[in-house]
Amino acid sequence: xxxxxxxxxxxxxxxxxxxxxxxxxxxxxxxxxxxxxxxxxxxxxxxxxxxxxxxxxxxxxxxxxxxxxxxxxxxxxxxxxxxxxxxxxxxxxxxxxxxxxxxxxxxxxxxxxxxxxxxxxxxxxxxxxxxxxxxxxxxxx
Numbered sequence: 600x601x602x603x604x605x606x607x608x609x610x611x612x613x614x615x616x617x618x619x620x621x622x623x624x625x626x627x628x629x630x631x632x633x634x635x636x637x638x639x640x641x642x643x644x645x646x647x648x649x650x651x652x653x654x655x656x657x658x659x660x661x662x663x664x665x666x667x668x669x670x671x672x673x674x675x676x677x678x679x680x681x682x683x684x685x686x687x688x689x690x691x692x693x694x695x696x697x698x699x700x701x702x703x704x705x706x707x708x709x710x711x712x713x714x715x716x717x718x719x720x721x722x723x724x725x726x727x728x729x730x731x732x733x734x735x736x737x738x739x740x
Contacts, residue, residue: 605719607660607726608673612653620661620678629683632658636688639695645703652699652706656723659692661685663729693730696723 601611
């Protein structure tokens with residue numbers, strides 16, 4: 600696994616996925632993000648592969664980048680092409696991240712073995728906080 604940091608784009612798999620995003624037609628980019636997030640949900644009873652989990656984290660980070668408090672994608676390893684409106688995928692992204700940090704998850708296991716799971720987990724929790732629905736006073740939840 601070519602990983603150089605804890606961020607969503609700090610690994611070869613996420614960088615490759617962003618290249619795939621850039622190669623996807625403008626009309627199909629939202630579908631690519633949605634499909635990537637959905638693949639995590641399809642593994643509820645199976646082990647979540649580390650490569651898929653890295654792609655899911657990158658896709659969720661793109662969604663979070665468009666939310667209040669979100670940060671832009673990495674300038675070198677994130678996508679170069681414009682993002683479509685991904686804000687409608689917040690719940691999908693949150694659910695996908697929940698799956699990434701729930702066993703059995705190969706990526707979770709790799710971070711636990713690295714001894715830096717607390718740093719990685721804090722970054723995932725930051726994304727989750729940005730993606731979480733905002734309670735509006737007076738509006739039913």
